Amino acid sequence: MAFFTQEYIDFMNELAANNHRDWFLANKKRYENFVKKPFTAFTEEMIKRVAEDDPEVKIEARQAMFRINRDVRFSADKTPYKTSMSAVISRGGRKELVYPGVYFEVKADEARFYGGLYQLEKEDLHQVRTFIMENAAEFERVLQESGFKKAFGTVQGEKNKRLPPEFAAAAEKQPLLYNKGFYYFAVIDPKFITNGKLADKMMELYAAGKPMKQFLARALGV
Numbered sequence: 001m002a003f004f005t006q007e008y009i010d011f012m013n014e015l016a017a018n019n020h021r022d023w024f025l026a027n028k029k030r031y032e033n034f035v036k037k038p039f040t041a042f043t044e045e046m047i048k049r050v051a052e053d054d055p056e057v058k059i060e061a062r063q064a065m066f067r068i069n070r071d072v073r074f075s076a077d078k079t080p081y082k083t084s085m086s087a088v089i090s091r092g093g094r095k096e097l098v099y100p101g102v103y104f105e106v107k108a109d110e111a112r113f114y115g116g117l118y119q120l121e122k123e124d125l126h127q128v129r130t131f132i133m134e135n136a137a138e139f140e141r142v143l144q145e146s147g148f149k150k151a152f153g154t155v156q157g158e159k160n161k162r163l164p165p166e167f168a169a170a171a172e173k174q175p176l177l178y179n180k181g182f183y184y185f186a187v188i189d190p191k192f193i194t195n196g197k198l199a200d201k202m203m204e205l206y207a208a209g210k211p212m213k214q215f216l217a218r219a220l221g222v
Contacts, residue, residue, distance in 0.1 A: 002196035003042040004106065007034035009193065012083050012108035019079040031068070039085040039106065040065065045199050047089055050102060050206065056091045057101075063093035083107060091222075098124060100216045104202060109190050113202050115209040116155065116183035117216050124220060126164070129177050131219035133170040140174070142211045148184070151208035157181030182216060184209055 011030050015023070024031070043061040051057040064087040072078045088094045090101025098121070103114040120128065132139050143154060157179035163171055171177040186205050192198045 001045075001199075002194055003038045003045070003198065004193050005034065005038070006194065008038060008106075009108045011035050015081060016083045016108070019081055019083070021080055024081055035068075035085060039087075042106075042199065043087045043089075046087070046102070046104070046202065049199065049203055050089050053206070053210075056099075057089060059089070059091075059093040061087070063095070064089050066094055098220070099222055100213050100220070102202075102206060106193060106198075111188040111190070111193055111198060111202075112185055113188060113205045114183055114185040115206070115213055116181070117220070118157075118181045118183045120181060125180060127221070128182065128216065128219040129163075129167055132174065132177060133167060135215075136170065136174055139215060142215050143176075145211060147208040148212060151186050151205055152184035155179065155182050155184055155212070157183060184212060 007030070011027070011034055014027070018024075040061045043064050047057060047059060047061060047064060066082075066086045066088075068082050068085065070077075070080055070082055072080065084105045084107040086103065086105035088097065088101055088103045090096055090099040092099065097119045098117070100115065100117055103118075105112050117128065142148065155176055157176075158181060159178040160180055161178075163178060167177050176182070188198070188201055188205075192201045
């Protein structure tokens with residue numbers, strides 16, 4: 001099923017060129033009909049599919065979706081609107097960003113799929129690093145699985161320049177211990193946005209990332 005049409009792409013492209021409140025308000029009906037409504041339906045479909053695999057997911061689309069409005073309070077970029085729609089599917093939706101769920105966004109020219117751990121508090125980060133260190137061989141096997149490597153390459157994340165001393169020796173063999181986050185992502189060809197196969201493509205990526213998702217969930221103890 002094609003959730004998104006050319007109108008979605010046109011709106012996002014025009015918003016990028018007219019990113020101010022007056023234009024958005026003048027085009028709000030277009031936003032509601034061709035952007036928010038189809039993205040809500042797409043998010044509902046993705047929640048249904050993910051929940052079939054992960055019974056912890058019991059949320060509704062409104063709990064998963066982020067607003068198109070940007071938070072400009074601490075940003076040098078004061079444009080008020082995002083030029084994409086995004087959602088996170090996890091145990092608590094967008095209000096629980098620690099649980100290793102699924103984040104996706106749909107722009108005019110590409111879609112993106114993310115998994116893993118992005119925001120970790122200090123204690124959680126220490127716990128995940130400890131688990132990786134103590135299960136180094138398993139972590140490396142998951143990293144090297146052909147499906148994961150083909151889909152995502154490797155695990156991403158900002159890095160610390162220094163580590164607590166207990167991780168120093170292990171980090172010589174596994175440099176990813178320097179990471180402050182452990183996430184993976186893929187950029188999806190824009191043809192999938194309107195050809196009706198975007199949900200299928202994202203679920204292929206979900207399956208490719210599942211062993212890493214399970215490993216990271218165990219690392220967090222969730």
